[in-house]
Every structure is written in structure tokens, then in C-alpha cells.
Amino acid sequence: MILQCPGCRSTRIAAHHTGRKVCTSVGTVAGAASGVAAASTGARIGATVGAIAGPAGSALGGLTGALLGGVVGAIAGGSAGAALGDFVDDNILDNFECLDCGHTFSVDTD
Ligand SMILES: [Zn+2]
The missing domain is CATH 2.20.70 (Ubiquitin Ligase Nedd4; Chain: W;)
Incomplete structure (x- = not known):
């Protein structure tokens, strides 16, 4: 085009791309926040799986699960925000x- x-x-x-930048930031933060909230589940699963390897594995598994929850949430939120931002850019701003x-x-x- x-x-x-x-x-x-x-x-x-x-x-x-003002809308895209703003919405991507907001989406990333919101996604990370919800990801961290969901991370307690990830931490619990990680701790359970890690427990097979002993107490150290349990702690490591819990940490990994929490980190993954936050990162995955941030990426998902950022992508959703970017898509929304593109829409705002194209149609409103x-x-x-x-x-x-x-x-x-x-x-x-x-
Ligand atoms: Zn001109």
C-alpha cells in the first residue's frame, strides 16, 4: 500500500503508531499482572513437579513456574495490546x- x-x-x-505503543505497554503490564496472578498456579505445579528432585527442585520448580506465568502473561497481553493499538491507530487516531x-x-x- x-x-x-x-x-x-x-x-x-x-x-x-501512538495507539500501538501505548496499548502495547498497557497490555504488557496488564498481561504481566494477570500472568503473575496466574503464576501462583504455575508455581504450585512447578513446586509439585520439582519436588520429585527434592527440596531444591521444589523451590526451583516453583520459581520457574512463577516466572513463566509472568512472562507468558506479559507476551500475551502485549500482543493483544498491539493488536488493539493497531485498531486504534487505523480507525481513531x-x-x-x-x-x-x-x-x-x-x-x-x-
Ligand atoms: Zn502533505
Whole structure:
């Protein structure tokens, strides 16, 4: 897709992705928070599995389970946030700026 400024027909267009950046950050934090909440389950499972290897394995397994919960949650939240941010950028915000005349505009992607 070649973008063109609706004002001066320039093709020197910059995309801001403001919504994407904001939503990705918010999604990552929210996802990590819910991931950490779910991590207690992961920690319990990890501790149970790790217990086979003894007390050290139990502690290590619990830690691994908690970490995995947080990381997986953050990634899932970040992806969801990025998708939402793209939608906001495309449909709500003036996501594009003309580098020649400074005009900002949004584009119908369909
Ligand atoms: Zn322009």
C-alpha cells in the first residue's frame, strides 16, 4: 500500500503508531499482572513437579513456574495490546503525518 498525503499528494509519509505503543505497554503490564496472578498456579505445579528432585527442585520448580506465568502473561497481553493499538491507530487516531506539509491524517485500511 502506498500512502499519499490527502493535502499535497506527497508519498513521504511517517506513521506514528501512538495507539500501538501505548496499548502495547498497557497490555504488557496488564498481561504481566494477570500472568503473575496466574503464576501462583504455575508455581504450585512447578513446586509439585520439582519436588520429585527434592527440596531444591521444589523451590526451583516453583520459581520457574512463577516466572513463566509472568512472562507468558506479559507476551500475551502485549500482543493483544498491539493488536488493539493497531485498531486504534487505523480507525481513531490521525496515525500518519506528511513529511512535506505536516498534515496529519488517518487512512481507511479496508
Ligand atoms: Zn502533505
